[in-house]
Amino acid sequence: MKLPFLNNVLAKREPSPSSSITLKDFTMVYENDAKYKNYALQIAINKLADALALCEFQTFENKKPVQKDNWYLFNIEPNKNQNQSEFWSKVIYKMVYDDNGALVIQSKEGEFVVADDYDISEFAFYENIYSNIVLPGDFRLPGTRKESDVFHFKLHNSEVKKVIDSVYDDYGKLIAGTIRNYNRGNAIKMKLNIGAIFQQFKNNIVTKEDGTKVTEYDQVMDDMFDNRFKGIFTDQDSVTPMEEGLNLDPISATPGNTKSGSVTTRDISNTFEDIRDMVADAFGIPRGILKGDTADNEGMHKLFVNYPVRSLADNLQSEINRKLYGKNEVLKGNKLKIQTNMINTHDPVEFANAGEALLRVGAYSPNDILRKLGEETIDEDWAKVHYVTKNYERTDNLKGGDETNEEKSNSKSNQN
Template identity: 55%
Template sequence: MGVFSSIKNFFVNSSDDSLDIEARPPIEKSSNERTVVFRESVNHVRYKSYALSIAISRIANAVSLCGFQTYIRGKPEKGDLWWRLNYEPNQNQNQTDFFYSLVHKMVYNSDGALVIQAKSGDLIVAESFTIEKYAFLPNVYSNIILPGGLSYQTKLKESDVIHLKYNNSKVKAIVDSVYEDYGKLLNDAIKNYKRGNAIKLKLLMDAQFDQFKEKDVLDEEGNVIGTEYDEILDDLFQKRFGAILSDKDSITPLEDGLTLSNVDATTGNTKSGAFTSRDITSIFDDIVNQVADAFLMPRGIFRGDVADNEGMRKSMIDDAVRPFIENIQTEINRKKYGKDEFYKGNKLKISTDLIYTKDPIAFANAAEAYLRIGVYCVNDILEKLGEEIIDEEWAWRHYVTKNYENINNAAEDIEKAVSNMMRALGRGEPSEKNST
């Protein structure tokens, strides 16, 4: 193996496997020529996917915490649809997994997510589908692929499916376009960090080492296959330098005329001149913030800050989660119940207040107010807290405090009080004019 071929292989083998490397073959005309290695820029899309996964997980988790309540003639009813939306949408997924798949498709697919209901009642999110859109006729869905690669052969009309589309369907395209620039910056920052922290050595060869060019190396048949100059350099780059660049202690012998020294390092991004990952972190933070803004999600909640900020929580639900909830609620009421049934009180209602009630202390004041004005009974509050209801008649009663007395009852109480006062003063019953 020639010396310059071995140098090329040394750099290629020690490089990052994820980088595309092109090497210009060595030219045998001059021993002074060196192989040039080019590295192409790589788009680190995994960072973008990571940020999108955070957004999808946060939204899906919030949706799964909501209360899905079905009603029959205006009264709560726990039937098959209630069970599927709260616990088991299909036999292979629980509620959390189902809504993650649903939100993922709504974000990544510009046409949204398609939910098919099997004959057994299972709700299944399609992997892919084709939609034929019409103006005055129902849309037609075809080429439907279900999980596991199952192809759904039948074409379905709009009324046969639950089609859920994120209001901001371009959010994925927006994130992609923004990331094109940030991805390049991130790639450069990673390369600079690796380059700045890499060991850079230069091998100095003086005239004393050139004497090895005159010493031929023969094969078993006595043919000249190279020189000791080439053989020594091959051994250096293939074996000895590996010990120097390893993280272990080592001693490497060098022939006379060879000297190793450090290459002058460029200044890093700190006062001491060292290279840190600060630039990479800053650019990644920008990517995370851009994704959070695209979903109208507070940056603090997106990043998992533990600071308790009621305003951020409210903004998260109203701006980021509610569009998904309203879409699901409207589409199911439209397709599963229809206008006539909806007017009869047969419907689905998705409540976001359960997201807050997971913290009993934070919900305590609101629960007391709801109970005091007769909105909730004791069992209603227990259900929202995820606790077991009390099987007693009094737990279903609704109460209203005296502070919220009916105006008609209050007028009767005033008239009785005035009448009693007049009799106590010996003036008899009050006249109609006086009582008024």
């Protein structure tokens, strides 16, 4: 099944608009100001993309799971140049970084491609119109596309990125100040005392190789700062010349995070942890997931899957079903379903009792259990069937049990 506009002409090669900003340009422009924020955002995007890549995009026909073209596109190869993991990673990246969300176009061959840039005209009672669509490789699609012709994925809260940007305005300045304090606190700072004897060289005039005349005092000082100190100092280090009779004392020491008051990298990392926690909270991801904590790993993993991942999967699933299949087909049981429970891994031994219980009540077929364990399914009819191995009955359909030996004996005596 394909989106309805597949018979339209393919894209032609044209240069992108000069206003379009590539990821490389974005990094170059904002590298100094937003690199810590972008790093925290990228961690969150990677976590969500990795989780989504582990999900199975199940496709159904007449309410029965099938593995045909759409299943292959969503689970293996959305297009010739990307696998499933790369494709969904870019989708999520665009959902976060692009204010308008991620736009996915289907090619004439049925492949899915994420647009690099586009414009959108929104309406209340008519379909939105997408124009100036630029695909990877600077391919610009001619004409426009209607809402029903594309997949348009947006975060439930499209303001998340703006809120993070706003809060980071202050944190970015705080990090810059912390780094400056670190460099200043750990740099070499020396005072060069200039005695009265050396001051006498100001009266001696010498001629330099280029013919200019300077005092011997200036010549020695220039040589000292330009040449002799180079082997000792770096860009952050400094020497201050002080004439005899002058003295410089610090007004107050710069506070640090150690008993001695010195500044360490912990100041910087602690501030970054605040930014990382802020991003985690914005996306509903447990803070320990982004940090890589192992304490209560199982509990955090469940929260991660049950909230941000399932919410994201539902968002994608709804958009795909309403555009690719449509109302009539979905009501018939022709649809796509993203199985987030495939993210969890199960130990065969630990899962044995639960698997046996799920099998005997008819909840899972043998193949369903194999999928849970990450094993290959069996291409046999009996492995696809659901079994009920216990005599479960409804309360309004209960039947009497077998007679006991005593009851049988009494019944036989009565007959005699």
